[in-house]
Amino acid sequence: MLNFEEFFTVCVGKWKIERTYHYLLAGQVEKSYTEYDVSTLEIAQKQQILSISALNGIKVDLARVDANSSLPGFAIAFNTRSETGETLSMSLQALFVPDTCVTSDTVIQEIPPPTAAAVDSTAETIRGFYLRDEGYSEAGAIAGRFTYQPTRQTLEMTTYYKRSVAVDQMRIVTPDLRLRTIITYQRPANIEEPPSIIDLVGFGVERKQPA
Numbered sequence: 001m002l003n004f005e006e007f008f009t010v011c012v013g014k015w016k017i018e019r020t021y022h023y024l025l026a027g028q029v030e031k032s033y034t035e036y037d038v039s040t041l042e043i044a045q046k047q048q049i050l051s052i053s054a055l056n057g058i059k060v061d062l063a064r065v066d067a068n069s070s071l072p073g074f075a076i077a078f079n080t081r082s083e084t085g086e087t088l089s090m091s092l093q094a095l096f097v098p099d100t101c102v103t104s105d106t107v108i109q110e111i112p113p114p115t116a117a118a119v120d121s122t123a124e125t126i127r128g129f130y131l132r133d134e135g136y137s138e139a140g141a142i143a144g145r146f147t148y149q150p151t152r153q154t155l156e157m158t159t160y161y162k163r164s165v166a167v168d169q170m171r172i173v174t175p176d177l178r179l180r181t182i183i184t185y186q187r188p189a190n191i192e193e194p195p196s197i198i199d200l201v202g203f204g205v206e207r208k209q210p211a
Helices: 004-011 043-055
Strands: 013-023 028-039 073-082 087-098 126-132 142-149 154-160 164-174 177-186 198-208
Touching: 004 073, 004 164, 013 177, 043 073, 043 087, 043 126, 126 154
Parallel strands: none
Antiparallel strands: 013 028, 013 198, 028 073, 073 087, 087 126, 126 142, 142 154, 154 164, 164 177, 177 198
């Protein structure tokens, strides 16, 4: 069983990824191949992300950050090629801040999650903010929510974009094998309504390459 910090340590390295995307509303299926290069975040990179998030009201209480909660994260650079020949290259940084590490004046707005992101609260479940300097679907810094379940070695990230809601689940099966699922919903006009219309479902097998 991987604890919170160990999960991110295992993620560091080069990964080769094969995915299949099902565009349900369009009735299309597409396959893609991706190469990921994942590295740990430097202190300066973490501080930059925290500075941006503080401007958006998410503030970290450094006194609460200790050996049991070191604010893990990673820097990602990837290249993707679809079966139709389309390519996409991108790099971003992501930091994971447990709710126990934010200041008392940080407002945690619990938007109703879609069914795919519903997780039972247990003593082991870690919840927090998923902070990025760049979004996937929309440009600019963005904050989402995450849960981590140690016994399942599963990290789940939910991001509310302006037009969609993305639920990205990453499960470590062995140190060199991850399973990935991605579900994208249309974002409801009513903020109190949980997303229910699914636009995309993606499945991936991710293999870590020898160092």
